Amino acid sequence: MRISLRLLRYFTAAAETGSTTAAARQLNVSQPSISVAIRELEALFDDTLFTRESGAKMTLTRFGVRKLAEAHQLLRAAASFEADDGGDAAAGEVQIGVFSTIAPVYLPVLLRIASERFCDLSVRFIEGDLMQLEDALRSSRIELALMYDVGLPADIERECLAELRPYALVPAASKLAKKTGKLSLHDLAKEPLILIDLPHSREFLMAPFWQCGLAPEVRYRATSLELVRGMVANGLGVSLLITQGKAGAEPAAIERPIREETIRQPLVIARPARASRTKAAELVAQCMRDAVNEAMAKGAGRAARTRRRGTRTD
Template identity: 90%
Template sequence: MRVSLRLLRYFTAAAETGSTTAAAKLLNVSQPSISVAIRELEALFDDTLFTRESGAKMTLTRFGVRKLAEAHQLLNAAASFEADDSGDAAAGEVQIGVFSTIAPVYLPELLRIARARFPDLSIRFIEGDLMQLEDALRSSRIELALMYDVGLPADIERECLAELRPYALVPAQSKLAKKAGRLSLHDLAKEPLILIDLPHSREFLMAPFWQCGLAPEVRYRATSLALVRGMVANGLGVSLLITQGDQTMAAGAIERPIREETIRQPLVIARPARASRTKASELVAQCMRDAVDAALARRAGQGGKAASKAASSRRRAPSLR
């Protein structure tokens, strides 16, 4: 028996959705087709790909995790071959990842730009925290990711799109909101803190306080940017954030710049180092750059022209490391 792309697609769909039923719905095939494909692959390898428990989600075995990474590499190579053979990279498929807290800010713009320019280009995305996206890049489940660089390892290549400063989010009716000028971290540390509780993010957002010898009381922890904004808007505390959202998300919360000079957060396009780049993924990367530029320009108002000009200059000579 020979392994076909169809078997690989059925296997990866089952691994990503966690069930043969969900995989069948995703691929618009029958559920038995997915089950048969998995049994065929397990018979070929003489090893199990999934652990199965009644009523539980299908979980990859250690062997299955390794084979899933290989399957993604083969499917990506096949997609690249088909696109190059037809001469139309804009008709391919690209798998991307987006850091969960920045997805609402940049992903809709990215998808809108890509759909307008390349209507036949299919973009599939996953949201995750920084560790999950790093794992997805390493396992080739995604070709590139829009994320923050918080100590990414050397085997992940980064192209910096912007360097973002932390800012304070405070209740609109608080004394801090009524203070003139920039807010000090010393004043912020006196209030209950609502912390984004995601791997790497939590340490990065606490670092400015630690650098000033401060230890604020973390009153609440949340993984959703929208939840943090809502909690601050209801007067439950203050927060220190990187991702800048739409003020309409929480009318009772005010963003204020920080007085102290703190470490900046690079917003990057991340890719596995030494991985081949498909033409379709390059088109999506350009859409990512333009989506970030558009979001920052809207944020900066008239100052966005300068930011866009600087970003265009970076693009002519991307910073890769």
């Protein structure tokens, strides 16, 4: 038996959905077709791809994890070959990942730019925390990711787009919002803190306080940037953030720069180091660069207007 793209698609769909029924629904084929394809592959490899328990979700074996990464690479190479057949790289599909807290700021801009430039290019995305995106890159479920570099390992290649400084988010009606100039971490640490509670992110955002020997009271934890902004706007505390607010962000929460020189957060395009790059993925990478530049320029303009309003108030 020869490996076919059909078998690889059936296998990857089952792995990603966790069941043959869901995979069949996704691909619009019969459930037995998925089951037969998996049995054929396991017979060819003489090894199991999934562990199966009654009523439980299908789980990849260690061998299955390795084969899934290879299947993704082969399917991507086939899509690239097909798209390049007519000399048009701006066609086909590119799978990307975006860190969940920055997705509302950059992803809509990225998708708009890509659709305006390349109407035949489909950009599919997943959101996740930093660890989930790292796993998705390693397993080749995505070709590139827009994320923060918080100690990415050597097998993940990264291109730095910007180095972002932490800033304070304070209620607009608070005394901190009315102070002139930059805010000190010492002042911020006296207030209840609302912390972004995601792997790596929480440690990174606490590090500036720790560097100054400060231990603020963490009153609330949230995984959503919008929730943090809403809580600050309602006077429930202050926050230290990296990701800028998107257009139309909560006006009752004010962004203020930090006085102390703190560690900076690299915003990067991440890719598997040894994976081949498709032309379509490179086009999407350029859209990422332009989306970040556009969003940051708008954010800088909003920050300047906020500073001017604060000066007039003082």
